[in-house]
Structure formats: structure tokens, C-alpha cells
Amino acid sequence: MTEISRYGVLETTSASDVYDVLAEEVRLLGYSALDAALSESELDRYSNLFDEAATRYGADASTKDYNLEDINERDTVRLLPTISPIFWNIVFDERLHQLLSRLLGGYYILNQVNGLINRGHQSKYHQAQYHRDLPYQHFTSSRPLAINALFALDDFTIENGATRVIPGSHHREAFPSDEVVRRLEKQVTVRRGTFIVLDCMVYHAGSTNLTVRDRRAINHVFTIPMLRQQFHIPSVIADPSAFSDQQKKILGYGLEEYRSVDDWLRSRKTKAV
Ligand SMILES: O=C(O)CCC(=O)C(=O)O
DSSP states (O other): OOOOOOSSOOOOOOOOSHHHHHHHHHHHHSEEEEEOOOOHHHHHHHHHHHHHHHHHHHHHHHHTTOOTTTTTOTTEEETHHHHSGGGHHHHTOHHHHHHHHHHHOSOOEEEEEEEEEEOTTTOOOGGGSOBOSSTTOOOOOSSOSEEEEEEESSOBOTTTTOEEEOTTGGGSSSOOOHHHHHHHOEEEOBOTTEEEEEETTSOEEOOOOOSSSOEEEEEEEEEOTTSOOSSOHHHHOSOGGGSOHHHHHHHTTTOOOOSSHHHHHHHHHHHHO
8 A cells, every 4th residue: 555645754653453553543533443253143143142131130130129220220231241151252352352452451351341222212321421431530641541342232323323422532631512522523333243442531422212123232341450340250250260361360350459468478479489
């Protein structure tokens, strides 16, 4: 390909493969899209299992006397892969982790993984208000601290409430003025089977679903290990033996705070060997 023409440029960013390109987009704009390259039949299977898991989750909650609607939890299936383990495959998708390692470095952990249902019939969707995934935070950082890989289980279209983003808003501390939001916001339409990859500090929101069918997605928030998980995932997983050491690291194993100075000193001793 011919080089983009330029003048007065002393420094350029180099990109050696597609993951470098997508990572650069996320750094610059706050979002990008990554195709998980799943077949139509795999996606159909995930969709069916998602619906089953959502039904079981709702039934279990009501048995335990939780009214999900009353507590603003109607649209969310918390820790989806603990209900239907096939969804660990998406959490550990190889392409996604190629990209995450470019953005977050060699050590990052899973903060949350939730099924999201943007219901049809213009029903009110909890995520349809602009927010950061690190809410209440108003600072900028030179590198991403957290990435949301929002997996589209259905095509995201204008009609069914595709995600809106305010490009570049992770570079500013405050939420932009309403007029600037109206001028800059972009709706990200993607085919099912795509991850919308967001810097968690970029302002984004779902949109109202104008169709009659639910629009389903799974959010995966990965952070640097210094940030607290939404769930202490090691406590929720009954049997970790199926996970590799690297996967356990991503799930947050081995991060418990030291409970005593003795514990700290003992850990240094092991490291020194
Ligand atoms: O459902 C969407 O389009 C947006 C989801 C979202 O805002 C989130 O995962 O934080």
C-alpha cells in the first residue's frame, strides 16, 4: 500500500498487525470493533444458551425472593459463564486477548462478565444512559486502565438500539456539553459475533430498542490488577481445575490482600528462592 502523504512529521506510530491497528484506534477514539470469527451455527448455539441461562437466572432470583425489576436488575444476567460455562469460551477468546494484551499489557483481570438484554418494544434499558464503565471517575490516564469487550449476540442496528459512543471522550475529564454530545455521538452498528471494544473511560450508552425483538449482548470488563473486581470471581467458581494458570490469573486468582506483615514477608521469601 502507498504511504499516506504528510509533511513536517518526525514521529509516527507503527502498527505491525491488525491488533496494533485496533489498539491504536481504541487509544485514539476510545473504541473499535473486533470480529470473533464464529460461524452462524456457533452463534445460534450461543444465542439459545443465552436465553436458557437468562430464564434460569430469573427463575432462581425469584425463588430467592428477588424482584429483579424492582432492584433495577431486569436487563442483566450477572456472571453469565457461571450459569452456562460455554460462555467462558467468549471470555477467553484468543483474538480478544491478543488485543487486550496490546492495550493492558501482560497482566489484567476480569472485573465482570454480564449478559445484557436490551428489550424490544421500546422498553426502558438501564444501559441507555451515558456512562463510563469506571463510574464517578473524572480523570484521564495516558494508558487504558480498563477495557470493555461488548460481545454482540445479535446484529447491533440503529433500529434495535446499537451502542452510542462519544469518540475521544476518554481524553477529557468532564462529560461533554449536550450540544457537543449531539454533534459527536456515533452509533456503532456491528454484525453479531463482533466485540465492540471500548476504553472504559469513553462515555457510551445503549440506545432504545425500537424493534419487537430483544437485542442481546455480553459485556466483559477487563482491568489492570490494581482495580477491585465487581465480583471476587475466585470465590464464585466452585471448581477452577478446568482453567489454565494464565486463565486463573485473568480470573483474579492470587490477588488477595496480605492479611499480616508475616504473610507479606513469607511471600518475599518464596519469591527470593
Ligand atoms: O448495551 C449497550 O449497547 C451498552 C452496554 C454498556 O453500556 C456497558 O456494557 O457498559
